[in-house]
Amino acid sequence: MARPTYDAAALEPGWVVASHGRRYRVEVEPGAEIDCMTRGKRSDVAVGDHVRFARTGDGGIIETTDPRRTLFYRSDANRQKLIAANVTQVVMVVAGAPAFSEDLVNRCLVGAEHAGIRAIIVLNKIDLPEAARALETLELYRSLGYDLVPLSAKRDLSPLKARLEGHTSVLVGQSGMGKSTIINGLVPHAAARVAEISIALGTGKHTTTHAELYHLGPDSHIIDSPGLQEFGLHHLTPVDAANAFVEIRPLLGNCRFRDCRHMSEPGCAVLDAVARGEISKRRFGSYRRLADELSRKRAAWE
Ligand SMILES: Nc1nc2c(ncn2[C@@H]2O[C@H](COP(=O)(O)OP(=O)(O)O)[C@@H](O)[C@H]2O)c(=O)[nH]1
Ligand SMILES: [Mg+2]
Ligand SMILES: [Zn+2]
Known part of the structure; x- marks a missing residue:
């Protein structure tokens, strides 16, 4: 060595x-x-x-x-893209406007589940009329057990503050959802610090081009991350993906075939649950697109 x-x-x-x-x-x-x-x-x-x-x-x-407690990251065909280390909570930020991608939400949730990190969803901008539809869409996630926190970062952050106590959290989401507004509301002088760090690290602009950790208290910290357009999960196998969907996981092992891919196999416990309406078609669609992508990726390797 x-x-x-x-x-x-x-x-x-x-x-x-x-x-x-x-x-x-x-x-x-x-x-x-x-x-x-x-x-x-x-x-x-x-x-x-x-x-x-x-x-x-x-x-x-x-x-x-040092050894990490957790690592939250995404990956494409070529490499890992680290988002944050040692976080205990992923805070997915979405809003009614601009519209958010539900597939991206699912991919972030899958990434968090796979990494063993608790995830919550913040619906920001509830002061906008578009929030009503977004809330309807997101009720599904509440029914799956994810904590859903509707708020307006411009008016009142207290619903989120309580959930950040004792956690190291990372804010993730598409740009425009309000992550920086949330950070600025939580951390006095955050905007000035972004500018200072941008100069120190040579990023040039006063936007979130880098990830940054802020202290909220002795045991509470929050990390702002650059906006996400996509969330590649090339580090997962299709079986990992199935395990990361919280409503599919308990059914695994109940299918007739041990190597069931839950695509069109007879005696599939997952397809049966979809047919009975116990698993939402939207979530199952997300799972399928992901599993499909991951199995094509593996086929290309073999
Ligand atoms: N109406 C409304 N607009 C908001 C709210 N929070 C953020 N915004 C606006 O949404 C835009 C994007 O916010 P920003 O914090 O930069 O989003 P980021 O890209 O996720 O960091 C800005 O114009 C904000 O003023 C909110 O609670 N209500
Ligand atoms: Mg930002
Ligand atoms: Zn199956």
Whole structure:
């Protein structure tokens, strides 16, 4: 095994509180942050990671990452795209306008289930007339056991505040849903900090082009992430996908064929539940599209 090029005893511990590409802000103690890089092409460090870094003048080089409690990430055919490490809760933010993609909601939920992270859904902008239809759509998720929190970030964030207590949460969603508005409502001076970090990490614009962690209290933290257009799940098998749909999971093992794909097989417990109306057609459609995509991906590999 190659020996590390660093002196482990000289490394300092820190907490990654902002990331953009391979540039990171690492908190060494409350209020004290250092700009760090990774070595070479390494980019497997995420906001929320506890790391060990070597000082280099006024900056640092991240050498190791401590074992993670959780890792929330997406993936395409080529690579993983880390979103946040060590979070205990994914907060999916949607709104009535602009319209949100239900498939994207399902994919985020699947990603969270697969990573073993609790997920809740915030319906923002309930002050808009379009909220009524969105709420109707989302009742399905409440019936599946997901906590659904309707609110207006511009008026009152207290319904969400209670749910953030004691958690490290990551806000995810399409752009325009109100993630930054939520952060600005929760964290005083957040907007100023985004601007400051954008300059430090060289992102240039004052928009959420990087992920960033804010402290809400001693045990409560929240991570803002860049807007999502898609949520690739190439790290899952079709069986993983079935297990990540909370209403399909308990039926697995009840199908006639052990390797049932729940597509058109006779004696399929999942298809029977769909026919009886116990599993929603919308959710099953989402599962099918995902499982289809994942099995085509595997076929291409074989
Ligand atoms: N009517 C209404 N508009 C909101 C609310 N929250 C955010 N917005 C608006 O939605 C737009 C997108 O918000 P932003 O926080 O930038 O979304 P992000 O892309 O998810 O970070 C902005 O014009 C906000 O002013 C809300 O509760 N009600
Ligand atoms: Mg934003
Ligand atoms: Zn089946």
